[in-house]
Amino acid sequence: MSNTEKLLDYQDFLASLLAEIVPLAPRELPVGDSLGLTLAEPVISRLSVPPFTNSAMDGFAFNSAGLPVDGSVTLPVAGDIPAGTDPSADCQPGQAWRIMTGAKMPAGADTVVKVEDTDQKPGPVPLPEQVTIHRVPRAGANVRRAGEDLPVGSEVLAAGEVMSPGAIASAISGGYAKVTVFPRVRVGIIATGSELAGAGASLEGSMIPDSNSSLAAALARVAQAEVSFAGQCGDDVAQFRETLRQVAETSDLVVTSGGVSAGAYEVVKQGVSEWGFHFARVALQPGKPQGYGFVEVSGGRRVPVLTLPGNPVSVFVSWHLFVLPVLAKLSGRDPDQAHVCREATVVEEWTSPRGKVQVVPVRLTPGQPGETPTVQRTHRLGSKSHLVASLHKANALMLIDRDVESVAPWSIVKVIEI
Numbered sequence: 001m002s003n004t005e006k007l008l009d010y011q012d013f014l015a016s017l018l019a020e021i022v023p024l025a026p027r028e029l030p031v032g033d034s035l036g037l038t039l040a041e042p043v044i045s046r047l048s049v050p051p052f053t054n055s056a057m058d059g060f061a062f063n064s065a066g067l068p069v070d071g072s073v074t075l076p077v078a079g080d081i082p083a084g085t086d087p088s089a090d091c092q093p094g095q096a097w098r099i100m101t102g103a104k105m106p107a108g109a110d111t112v113v114k115v116e117d118t119d120q121k122p123g124p125v126p127l128p129e130q131v132t133i134h135r136v137p138r139a140g141a142n143v144r145r146a147g148e149d150l151p152v153g154s155e156v157l158a159a160g161e162v163m164s165p166g167a168i169a170s171a172i173s174g175g176y177a178k179v180t181v182f183p184r185v186r187v188g189i190i191a192t193g194s195e196l197a198g199a200g201a202s203l204e205g206s207m208i209p210d211s212n213s214s215l216a217a218a219l220a221r222v223a224q225a226e227v228s229f230a231g232q233c234g235d236d237v238a239q240f241r242e243t244l245r246q247v248a249e250t251s252d253l254v255v256t257s258g259g260v261s262a263g264a265y266e267v268v269k270q271g272v273s274e275w276g277f278h279f280a281r282v283a284l285q286p287g288k289p290q291g292y293g294f295v296e297v298s299g300g301r302r303v304p305v306l307t308l309p310g311n312p313v314s315v316f317v318s319w320h321l322f323v324l325p326v327l328a329k330l331s332g333r334d335p336d337q338a339h340v341c342r343e344a345t346v347v348e349e350w351t352s353p354r355g356k357v358q359v360v361p362v363r364l365t366p367g368q369p370g371e372t373p374t375v376q377r378t379h380r381l382g383s384k385s386h387l388v389a390s391l392h393k394a395n396a397l398m399l400i401d402r403d404v405e406s407v408a409p410w411s412i413v414k415v416i417e418i
């Protein structure tokens with residue numbers, strides 16, 4: 001870096017970018033499609049959970065009044081209640097009804113004994129005329145009362161909650177088929193560069209495999225986004241503009257890689273500078289050249305575009321520091337919560353470029369209880385931006401402050417989990 005180069009704090013770059021991002025309009029979606037999405041409205045239970053009082057065991061339902069707890073008793077069996085059927089009559093005192101797990105309790109019965117605690121065989125056997133209960137359970141045993149999980153009209157899920165597998169089950173149990181959420185962000189990814197070849201394609205001349213578009217697409221999916229496009233575009237300005245417009249039509253966010261530094265053929269910079277895009281040199285290593293802007297598409301929609309540098313580790317770092325907070329804001333989540341930050345102990349000595357936050361892919365290893373975890377760089381060359389083949393070893397990014405030039409072994413650093 002030249003000493004005269006003026007670099008922007010990455011937090012300032014992020015703040016100016018986020019200030020222009022507007023969350024997507026909430027929408028009603030099928031509950032089953034809502035995994036990972038944020039609720040825009042609370043889910044208030046329309047049903048009691050469970051919806052009716054039912055048996056927790058395959059066995060016999062009876063009225064416990066007057067029966068000796070732990071004693072033995074023989075009762076006539078008045079009928080059968082498989083799950084999904086309504087009892088045909090009330091349970092009278094001194095009667096038993098055979099009942100299956102989840103089946104509705106007959107009125108008059110308050111207790112269930114499981115079949116193993118009777119003289120009856122478990123399994124598909126004919127309905128007996130009577131049953132001997134070896135040990136009468138306490139009153140109320142093996143019965144799940146209507147509304148004991150959640151009464152009707154109570155809050156199942158709060159607005160702002162992220163739909164997890166459990167939240168999906170809870171909403172459906174509360175009587176919902178659809179929930180109002182911030183929709184899944186559709187992300188279009190354009191890797192630029194005339195040197196790029198598709199995955200596995202034979203490489204002629206000085207071509208290289210395009211790892212960025214697939215890296216970004218996978219990162220988008222991990223972040224619960226939908227990938228609307230992921231592919232390459234050569235270094236032709238007109239072609240890039242056309243590709244960007246087309247991809248933006250079907251996307252809520254477009255992320256490009258490459259073409260933003262100081263070369264003679266910077267297709268992204270040349271393509272969108274006159275569209276009012278902001279380009280900045282950010283105090284990050286890797287990830288210095290950054291930019292963003294908006295493309296207006298049909299219906300007056302303004303689609304944000306983030307222009308990441310082309311080096312693969314720069315894409316990886318920029319994704320975590322900038323794209324994830326933008327995705328969070330578009331999705332109705334707090335961008336400040338886009339990362340899990342923690343402290344860790346560096347086990348080896350480390351140097352860092354003066355004036356830039358160095359971001360190093362590292363392996364974070366949990367410490368003993370009460371101790372901070374430790375980190376080790378995933379490649380001996382540390383944070384160099386072309387080290388794509390060792391990216392998979394990283395489970396965290398270590399951030400070394402701008403004013404730190406060397407990190408002594410066993411010092412404490414900030415890491416973000418990835």
Ligand SMILES: Nc1nc2c(c(=O)[nH]1)N[C@H]1C(S)=C(S)[C@@H](COP(=O)(O)OP(=O)(O)OC[C@H]3O[C@@H](n4cnc5c(N)ncnc54)[C@H](O)[C@@H]3O)O[C@H]1N2
Pocket residue numbers: 191192193195196208209210211212213257258259260261262263266286287288289308309310311312314385
């Ligand atoms: N004179 C200067 N040169 C450079 C500067 C600078 O400040 N002054 N900054 C350097 C930094 S830092 C970075 S980062 C790169 C960013 O360059 P670009 O964003 O323009 O990216 P490209 O030149 O297109 O590519 C950089 C590098 O990454 C490889 N690459 C690109 N796309 C892919 C892809 N889809 N998959 C895999 N690898 C990709 C490409 O072959 C280059 O090696 O600029 C420095 N130069």
Ligand code: MOO
Pocket residue numbers: 284285286287288289309311314385
């Ligand atoms: O800043 Mo660049 O992103 O080092 O490779």
